[in-house]
Amino acid sequence: MENFSFHNSVNIVFGKGQISKLNTLINKKNKVMVLYGGGSIKKNGVYDQVMAALKDHQVIEFSGIEPNPAYETLMKAVEIIRQKKVDFLLAVGGGSVLDGTKFISAAVNFKGYTWDIMSKNAPLTEPTLPIGTVLTLPATGSEMNANFVVTNKDTQEKLGMNKKEVLPQFSILDPEAMFSLPERQISNGIVDTFIHTTEQYLTYPAQGYLQDRQAEGILKTLIEIGPKYMKDKTNYDLASNFMWCATNALNGLIGVGMPQDWVTHMIGHELTAFYGVDHGQSLAIVLPGILEVKRSEKAKKLIQYAERVWDIHEGDDNHKIDIAIQRTINFFESLGVKTRLSDYGIDDEKFNDIKARFDRRGLTAIGERQTFTLNDLMKVLELRK
Amino acid sequence: MENFSFHNSVNIVFGKGQISKLNTLINKKNKVMVLYGGGSIKKNGVYDQVMAALKDHQVIEFSGIEPNPAYETLMKAVEIIRQKKVDFLLAVGGGSVLDGTKFISAAVNFKGYTWDIMSKNAPLTEPTLPIGTVLTLPATGSEMNANFVVTNKDTQEKLGMNKKEVLPQFSILDPEAMFSLPERQISNGIVDTFIHTTEQYLTYPAQGYLQDRQAEGILKTLIEIGPKYMKDKTNYDLASNFMWCATNALNGLIGVGMPQDWVTHMIGHELTAFYGVDHGQSLAIVLPGILEVKRSEKAKKLIQYAERVWDIHEGDDNHKIDIAIQRTINFFESLGVKTRLSDYGIDDEKFNDIKARFDRRGLTAIGERQTFTLNDLMKVLELRK
Numbered sequence: 001m002e003n004f005s006f007h008n009s010v011n012i013v014f015g016k017g018q019i020s021k022l023n024t025l026i027n028k029k030n031k032v033m034v035l036y037g038g039g040s041i042k043k044n045g046v047y048d049q050v051m052a053a054l055k056d057h058q059v060i061e062f063s064g065i066e067p068n069p070a071y072e073t074l075m076k077a078v079e080i081i082r083q084k085k086v087d088f089l090l091a092v093g094g095g096s097v098l099d100g101t102k103f104i105s106a107a108v109n110f111k112g113y114t115w116d117i118m119s120k121n122a123p124l125t126e127p128t129l130p131i132g133t134v135l136t137l138p139a140t141g142s143e144m145n146a147n148f149v150v151t152n153k154d155t156q157e158k159l160g161m162n163k164k165e166v167l168p169q170f171s172i173l174d175p176e177a178m179f180s181l182p183e184r185q186i187s188n189g190i191v192d193t194f195i196h197t198t199e200q201y202l203t204y205p206a207q208g209y210l211q212d213r214q215a216e217g218i219l220k221t222l223i224e225i226g227p228k229y230m231k232d233k234t235n236y237d238l239a240s241n242f243m244w245c246a247t248n249a250l251n252g253l254i255g256v257g258m259p260q261d262w263v264t265h266m267i268g269h270e271l272t273a274f275y276g277v278d279h280g281q282s283l284a285i286v287l288p289g290i291l292e293v294k295r296s297e298k299a300k301k302l303i304q305y306a307e308r309v310w311d312i313h314e315g316d317d318n319h320k321i322d323i324a325i326q327r328t329i330n331f332f333e334s335l336g337v338k339t340r341l342s343d344y345g346i347d348d349e350k351f352n353d354i355k356a357r358f359d360r361r362g363l364t365a366i367g368e369r370q371t372f373t374l375n376d377l378m379k380v381l382e383l384r385k
Numbered sequence: 386m387e388n389f390s391f392h393n394s395v396n397i398v399f400g401k402g403q404i405s406k407l408n409t410l411i412n413k414k415n416k417v418m419v420l421y422g423g424g425s426i427k428k429n430g431v432y433d434q435v436m437a438a439l440k441d442h443q444v445i446e447f448s449g450i451e452p453n454p455a456y457e458t459l460m461k462a463v464e465i466i467r468q469k470k471v472d473f474l475l476a477v478g479g480g481s482v483l484d485g486t487k488f489i490s491a492a493v494n495f496k497g498y499t500w501d502i503m504s505k506n507a508p509l510t511e512p513t514l515p516i517g518t519v520l521t522l523p524a525t526g527s528e529m530n531a532n533f534v535v536t537n538k539d540t541q542e543k544l545g546m547n548k549k550e551v552l553p554q555f556s557i558l559d560p561e562a563m564f565s566l567p568e569r570q571i572s573n574g575i576v577d578t579f580i581h582t583t584e585q586y587l588t589y590p591a592q593g594y595l596q597d598r599q600a601e602g603i604l605k606t607l608i609e610i611g612p613k614y615m616k617d618k619t620n621y622d623l624a625s626n627f628m629w630c631a632t633n634a635l636n637g638l639i640g641v642g643m644p645q646d647w648v649t650h651m652i653g654h655e656l657t658a659f660y661g662v663d664h665g666q667s668l669a670i671v672l673p674g675i676l677e678v679k680r681s682e683k684a685k686k687l688i689q690y691a692e693r694v695w696d697i698h699e700g701d702d703n704h705k706i707d708i709a710i711q712r713t714i715n716f717f718e719s720l721g722v723k724t725r726l727s728d729y730g731i732d733d734e735k736f737n738d739i740k741a742r743f744d745r746r747g748l749t750a751i752g753e754r755q756t757f758t759l760n761d762l763m764k765v766l767e768l769r770k
Contacts, residue, residue, distance in 0.1 A: 001625055003400025007555075008393070014642065015388025170392075207622040209609060210629050213602025221595045237592040240386055240642075244595050253638075257399065257625075 001208040001257030011170040022053035030088035044180040069100030095140030099148035102166040118159040139189035141250025143171035175239035187335040188280025200255040203368035259368040284332040289380035386593040386642030396555040407438035415473035429565040454485030480525025484533035487551040524574035526635025528556035560624035572720040573665025585640040588753035644753040669717040674765035
């Protein structure tokens, strides 16, 4: 394995009833901004639990952080924070609220053109604001990493960033907060978690024997619990295992010292941008195509995946890979997530526009070996029609 | 799974050549004490690498921290630190040096009778000294946890403690530092890592599906690499996977929200105290006995262990458990670690003394269900004659 560093100081507070611990996790001297999205937390009781825990704190609310959080929205929060002298940010929601809050934390004391944080990876020389999170929708791993994605409507850019200065101090993960989630968000979250894992696993052998086992452990757990959980949304054990898998898939641990792919995500982002399909749906469409197109480069790990994750031991290597890809598709479909473009009413009309966009961005040699080309992109899209 | 918190802020710096990073990991304003053991680091080149990296730092050395670090030795370091105004501790060695350094960090500014830190879990109200570590012998996980064990020769106590205030800031893990280790230390370390994992895994089902997979991943990796590594001590890939397994077995992750046993360790400590067998040897003797004596209470996890870790799918449940225990024994023996008391020339003469000691300490209802009795202890010892 390659040299690596692993440093993740997030305090994870996991379990039912843990939202009440906000009372002690945040200093009473802090002036807290509670940030959330469209108000689902008011329906599922999370808002009430948060406010009850913070009854002795000074609290300001900021709602309306949308899916794919918009720079314009987040800058409104920044203005209020500066005006009201807020000094602690509590993000309550899913990946979008958490990501948006990280950007806000970075932006509040930033000197210069704020979007440069995203577009130019501008260094954060001024203090960021401390962040805590209450997670209500697992998938992005944002609760235990320093990643955030923000969309700029003006420039039509959706950019990702990683800044250690905005890593949350703590994250509360209460599986009961997921009990009222719509099915589609759960199924998308399971697919997203699965593919966060495969992006760090289905590459080439790199002597990270333990990392491989850890990745396989997440995949096998998702396969074990996913379909059951879709039928039993208020099952605490299933919910808690899904939640913990999502965190572990993207807290850095399974990827240390290992090659990573992420092409499925790059193509998926474009499908979302062009056609509006959900993020999880877009990944379920793309992954089988990538595995097919790159089956020879990924062969060793695909065979390992077939044998260890899907218990496929019959037939030759090619057969094992075929069955493993088919089982992956079946798994996504079993969750209710369709895996072909045509399932979403998408034809090949805009394939060349997608290609042009990859070309313009210089995404012409990507993936774990930098061998995924525009030609491969077109093959993947054709295969998934 | 049960509610839990997971908070581990140690900065892990992993890989060959990483010792040179000490130069930037420790502030040049710090006055550094480098603590080590009997001088093996002078033979394997680690000492030279450390000193080269710290050439711009003020450095004081403290050597002679023994295996099972002694309170009396550690207090000598405390005196020097107070006198010389040392403000950073760099532990270079294995678990004993790291553990001893944690005690020193806690003791330097402690007001009151210092041994109370160990014997009475006295709170650390004064600042502790920051710690960095360079690990040369994996097994105890001390590089990524806040545990430490210290022996008091006067009172004949060997006590363990956990204090978050002495968690290392960083730990450098360079697998090449292990290349010159004696075989016996490696085999003991592999057994110790294996049994740190089983203590958190071979209990009863607790719906921590991911934690189970993570534990199985460590066990399977050790089984895969252990015997190969014993024959190929300078194989970097094998060394690095063992080193990373040892850290992951005891950094808290696989145990979150799960029942834990630790009786094998409790009995093993006594075998070491009474007969002087190595820690790893003592565990290899005891574990098969515990699994046999508690086979019905642990049956569900033992069957899971048989099926998932050892790929045993033939026969009935009892047969699977029998084979799994035998394979575990065979694995330890394949590393060169003997598993019977008689292999070490130990007979049953002092069994009653061991029992009396457990009784005196109140260790009469221990293990994951608090059902392991003095009677069970005697059965284990008889079985492992």
